[in-house]
Amino acid sequence: MTKVLVIGSNSFSGASFCAWLLARGLDVIGASRSPEPHRLFLPYRWHESRRRFAFHQIDLNHDLDRLDTLMRTERPGIVVNFAAQSMVAESWEHPEHWMMTNVVSLVKLQEKLRHLDFLDKYVHVTTPEVYGSTDGWIDENRPFRPSTPYAVSRAAGDMSLRTYVEAYGLPAVFTRAANVYGPGQPLYRIIPRTTLCLLTGQRLQLHGGGVSTRSFIHIDDVADATWRIAQHASPGQTFHISTRSVVSIREVVEALCSTLSMSFEDAVEMTPERRGKDVAYWLDSSRLRQQLAWEDGIRLDEGLDRYATWFREHLATLRELPAQYSHKP
Secondary structure, eight states: OOOEEEETTTSHHHHHHHHHHHTTTOOEEEEESSOOOOGGGOGGGGSGGGGGEEEEEOOTTTOHHHHHHHHHHHOOSEEEEOOOOOOTGGGGTOHHHHHIIIIIHHHHHHHHHTTOTTOOEEEEEEOGGGGOSOSSOBOTTOOOOOOSHHHHHHHHHHHHHHHHHHHHOOOEEEEEEOEEEOTTOOTTSHHHHHHHHHHHTOOEEEEGGGOOEEOEEEHHHHHHHHHHHHHHOOTTOEEEEOOSOOEEHHHHHHHHHHHTTOOHHHHEEEEOOOTTOOSBOOBOOHHHHHHHOOOOOOOHHHHHHHHHHHHHHTHHHHTTSOOSOOOOO
């Protein structure tokens, strides 16, 4: 079977995708710039099949020649790239770091990829942030209107990659997923952060009152979609990975409070909204459903219940792990 290289394998989505592939019998190579974090943040370490996983610490900003050597040695047919500077609020503080990772290093990676004659597909995992706030459901033809340094850097990287598809025939495809969640997610994200606060008696700061709306989708559904795209999408195509419904951030927090039998009023503190935060991402996933016969299978209430159960099982360890984002230039 095809060998898969996952760049950004220490990220939540990357590590979860590796686990999903391993569970289906594939050999997986992972590359990330940081050492592997605690195993609770690495779903691929939870499976017996982890023996078919090989990790390499490689920084796209500094070690691209090492990655090129690894690719030429291992000859993966599919490369999936989850690597990015991904925090929105922090991108205002050092926008040059976001541009370096998400644009400059990506262009250098594209140059390496276009010379690999064994590459069948390159899946570029990007973001709906490139669209800015949406005014209803949008499809993949929506023009870019980024509103933060992070979003600008991702839009620029996406545009550069598209020129490589058109000029060189690079077999690249694009994915844009809605708000992804599930076991193993870093504690600074909204669902883990809410769960940690509720279970440890801390007050949750809810930016802007939680009025912004999103589609929350379980990582298992995203992994399934990503693999279908990797196998069957045509070069140059973009696919939205999203549920058919949206909820406000407040509604998600309220649902977690209900799941954990906590009082929303007692647990939450309203704070001002973050600068440049988009009000809504409503992604129409009809293309993915129609062309690749994908359907999301985990309802939000079911997914939150699963997550809360997992979190409770590991609370003693999770409460001792870092709960804040730590920026790496």
